[in-house]
Amino acid sequence: MIKRWMVWLATALVSALAACGGGGGSPGANPNDGALSVGAVTALTLMPGEARTLPVSGGVPPYRVVSAERAIAVAALEGSQLIIGGQNAGETRVTVADRAGNTVGLTVKVGSSIPLYTTAPATLQLGVGPSEARTFRVAGGVKPYVITGNAPLVAAVTQLDAEQWRIQGVAIGNMQVRIRDAAGTELEVAVTVGSPELRVSVGSISLPIGVPSTVILSGGQPPYRIAGGIPSAVQVKRLTDNEFEIVGWLVTGGVDVVFADATGKTVTTNVTVVARNTQIAISPSQLRVAEASGTQVKFQVRTGARGPLVVLSSRPGLVAVSGVTAPTINSDGTEFGSFIGTVGASACVGADTDVELTAIDAAGSVGTATVTVLDLGDVCGEVEPPETNFAVLAPPTLNLPLGGVRTYTITGGTLPLVAVAGNPQVLEASIIGDGRTLRLRGLAAGSSTVFVYDALGNTASGINTVNVIAVDSGETVALATFPSSATGAVGDTLRFVVAGGTAPYTLTINNPAVAAVSPTSIGSSGGEFVATLLNAGSTVVTVRDAKGETVSVQLTAGAGTPNLRVSPSTLELAERTIVTPLHIDVNIYGGVGPYRVFSSDTSLIEVGDGTTFGNNTPIVGSTFTIRQLGSRDVSDDREVIVTVIDSTGASATSQIKIKNNN
Incomplete structure (x- = not known):
C-alpha cells in the first residue's frame, strides 16, 4: 500500500514540477508570523517506502518545495504540510521556499539510522568441517543484504535468511567475506581456516575430595590422550574417546592436568582439591568457561538424601540448567545425582560474569557451584545493545489462586527470554506465544519470587513476588483457624494454623487459667500458634486480624488418664481449607511404641509420619500427622475416626468432624 502511494506521490510531484517548477502552497498569510520553518528539524531519516509529514510555518505563503535527488526522496506540499517519501537508499537535500524567496533546507537520509554491522569479528579463525562452522547476524544499514565469500574452496559462505549467514571451513587457507547492503555500504571479515583448535570443556575447576568431575575434549585431531605425569593429588581416567574423569584425593592448590591430541597439541585443566564440609557437594564447584561457546558441563551432586533434586541458575540466559537426575541410595551410601550446565551459544558478556548454580536436595540441604563466563573481547564481534525498559508489565506483588493462570506482557530485552520461579513447587513460570508473554500458574499455596532474563543475562524489572492462595479465583479469603x-x-500441647483475613493477627484468651497461647501475635497468613492446656475446663481463644475481623477457637481440657491416648482427641475442620493440603500434628501419650495409625476415610483425612502417608504407617516417635486434602466438598457433616494402636494392641482415637459449609 505504501509503495503504491509513493508511486502516486512521485508521479504527482513530477507533474507539479513540470507545471510550475515546485510544490503547491496556501494563499496569503501574515508575513510577520515568524521565520520560515519546517517542523523545527534540519535532518530526517526514512526507510525506503516510508513517508513522513512535517508542518511548514512562518515566512510568506504560498510555499514551494524541491528535492535535489528525486530518485532518493520525493517531496510535495499539501497546504502547509510537507510530505517526504523515501525512494531508494542514499542522501539528498529537500528545500522549501516561500513567496518572498526565503528558503530552509532539510538533509534527508533514506536508510537505517543504525550503521551496517555484523556480529562476526573483523578477523575470524575457524577449523575445517561442520563441527567448526559458525553462524553470525547482520543488521543496520539498508536491507536487503548480499553476503559472499571470495574463496569457496577455503570456506563456504551461506546466507541463511535476511539477517543470518553461516561459514564453514573447507581447507586450510585465507579468504574474505564481503557484506553489502542496498545502499552500497560494505563490510569485510578476514577469515583464516586452519586445523581445528584443540579445546577442553573446563579450563579450571575446584573439586571436593572424592567427588568426580568430567571434562570433555573437542577439536584438534583425535585420538586424545593424557599428556605427561598425573599429579599425585588427583586421579584421571578415560571414560569415552573424548571424556575424562578427574577425582581429587588430597587437598591441594592448583595442579595442571594436561591433555594432547594426535598432532601433539595440548590443553590444560587446572585442578584445585578442597575439603568437603557441606551436606551436599557439587563437582566441579568452580569453573571458568568462554562466552558464546555453547559449552556443556556435566555436574555431579553428592548427597545423602533420597528424592528429587532442584537446580536453579542465577543467570539462566547465560548458563542454562537441564538433565537433572536424582541421586539414588545404595549399600555403600550415595550414588551421584547430576545435571547439565550449558553456556548459551549466543550469550555474550561485557566483563567476566559469575553465574551461581544452586542445588537443593530432598532434605532441604543446599549446595552451590560457580561458573565464571569469561569475556573474550571481540569473539562476539559487535553485540547489538539490548532494548531499553526491559520489564514485565505486572505489579511487583500479586496474588494468584491455586490452579489459576495469568499472563503478562514483557517489554524490551533481547530474545529469547527465560522465566524462572524461585519456588517451583509453588509456582510455574514460562514464556509463551510470541516470546514476550509471561505465563504464571499456581501449583501450591505459598510464595515464590519470579525472574525473567533475556539472552544477554539482563533481569527484567516489574513483578517480584507471587502469593499463591488456595481458594477458587474470585473468592474472598475469610479469616479462619485450622482446626x-x-x-x-491437661498438659497437652495443641497446634493451630491461622490463615485468611488481613495480617497481622493478635490473639487473646478469656480464661488463662485453663490454657496459655503462644505467640500472641502472628505476622502472616499460614502462621501457627500453640495452646498449652493447664487445668481442666473450657476457654476461648479469639484471633483478631488487622481490619478487626475475629474468629474464635473453643478449647476444652480434660483431667487426662495414664493410659494410651491422643491429643487433640476431637477436631472440627471445614470442608474446604485455605491452606491446601492442611497438616496438623497429633500427640501420642502413654502406651508402648512403636505405634501404627489408621484413618476411617482416607479420601478426606490421610495419616502418616509427616513424610509418608497411608493407613498402617509406623510411627516411631510420639507425634503423627493428619493431612486434610481440603479440595473435596461433603454433602453433610462427616466424621472421620483416626485410630492409634501401640505395640501391645492398646488403642486410642481422635474424632475429626468435617463440617459442610454449604
Whole structure:
C-alpha cells in the first residue's frame, strides 16, 4: 500500500514540477508570523517506502518545495504540510521556499539510522568441517543484504535468511567475506581456516575430595590422550574417546592436568582439591568457561538424601540448567545425582560474569557451584545493545489462586527470554506465544519470587513476588483457624494454623487459667500458634486480624488418664481449607511404641509420619500427622475416626468432624 502511494506521490510531484517548477502552497498569510520553518528539524531519516509529514510555518505563503535527488526522496506540499517519501537508499537535500524567496533546507537520509554491522569479528579463525562452522547476524544499514565469500574452496559462505549467514571451513587457507547492503555500504571479515583448535570443556575447576568431575575434549585431531605425569593429588581416567574423569584425593592448590591430541597439541585443566564440609557437594564447584561457546558441563551432586533434586541458575540466559537426575541410595551410601550446565551459544558478556548454580536436595540441604563466563573481547564481534525498559508489565506483588493462570506482557530485552520461579513447587513460570508473554500458574499455596532474563543475562524489572492462595479465583479469603476447635487433656500441647483475613493477627484468651497461647501475635497468613492446656475446663481463644475481623477457637481440657491416648482427641475442620493440603500434628501419650495409625476415610483425612502417608504407617516417635486434602466438598457433616494402636494392641482415637459449609 505504501509503495503504491509513493508511486502516486512521485508521479504527482513530477507533474507539479513540470507545471510550475515546485510544490503547491496556501494563499496569503501574515508575513510577520515568524521565520520560515519546517517542523523545527534540519535532518530526517526514512526507510525506503516510508513517508513522513512535517508542518511548514512562518515566512510568506504560498510555499514551494524541491528535492535535489528525486530518485532518493520525493517531496510535495499539501497546504502547509510537507510530505517526504523515501525512494531508494542514499542522501539528498529537500528545500522549501516561500513567496518572498526565503528558503530552509532539510538533509534527508533514506536508510537505517543504525550503521551496517555484523556480529562476526573483523578477523575470524575457524577449523575445517561442520563441527567448526559458525553462524553470525547482520543488521543496520539498508536491507536487503548480499553476503559472499571470495574463496569457496577455503570456506563456504551461506546466507541463511535476511539477517543470518553461516561459514564453514573447507581447507586450510585465507579468504574474505564481503557484506553489502542496498545502499552500497560494505563490510569485510578476514577469515583464516586452519586445523581445528584443540579445546577442553573446563579450563579450571575446584573439586571436593572424592567427588568426580568430567571434562570433555573437542577439536584438534583425535585420538586424545593424557599428556605427561598425573599429579599425585588427583586421579584421571578415560571414560569415552573424548571424556575424562578427574577425582581429587588430597587437598591441594592448583595442579595442571594436561591433555594432547594426535598432532601433539595440548590443553590444560587446572585442578584445585578442597575439603568437603557441606551436606551436599557439587563437582566441579568452580569453573571458568568462554562466552558464546555453547559449552556443556556435566555436574555431579553428592548427597545423602533420597528424592528429587532442584537446580536453579542465577543467570539462566547465560548458563542454562537441564538433565537433572536424582541421586539414588545404595549399600555403600550415595550414588551421584547430576545435571547439565550449558553456556548459551549466543550469550555474550561485557566483563567476566559469575553465574551461581544452586542445588537443593530432598532434605532441604543446599549446595552451590560457580561458573565464571569469561569475556573474550571481540569473539562476539559487535553485540547489538539490548532494548531499553526491559520489564514485565505486572505489579511487583500479586496474588494468584491455586490452579489459576495469568499472563503478562514483557517489554524490551533481547530474545529469547527465560522465566524462572524461585519456588517451583509453588509456582510455574514460562514464556509463551510470541516470546514476550509471561505465563504464571499456581501449583501450591505459598510464595515464590519470579525472574525473567533475556539472552544477554539482563533481569527484567516489574513483578517480584507471587502469593499463591488456595481458594477458587474470585473468592474472598475469610479469616479462619485450622482446626476451629479442639479437646485435649491437661498438659497437652495443641497446634493451630491461622490463615485468611488481613495480617497481622493478635490473639487473646478469656480464661488463662485453663490454657496459655503462644505467640500472641502472628505476622502472616499460614502462621501457627500453640495452646498449652493447664487445668481442666473450657476457654476461648479469639484471633483478631488487622481490619478487626475475629474468629474464635473453643478449647476444652480434660483431667487426662495414664493410659494410651491422643491429643487433640476431637477436631472440627471445614470442608474446604485455605491452606491446601492442611497438616496438623497429633500427640501420642502413654502406651508402648512403636505405634501404627489408621484413618476411617482416607479420601478426606490421610495419616502418616509427616513424610509418608497411608493407613498402617509406623510411627516411631510420639507425634503423627493428619493431612486434610481440603479440595473435596461433603454433602453433610462427616466424621472421620483416626485410630492409634501401640505395640501391645492398646488403642486410642481422635474424632475429626468435617463440617459442610454449604
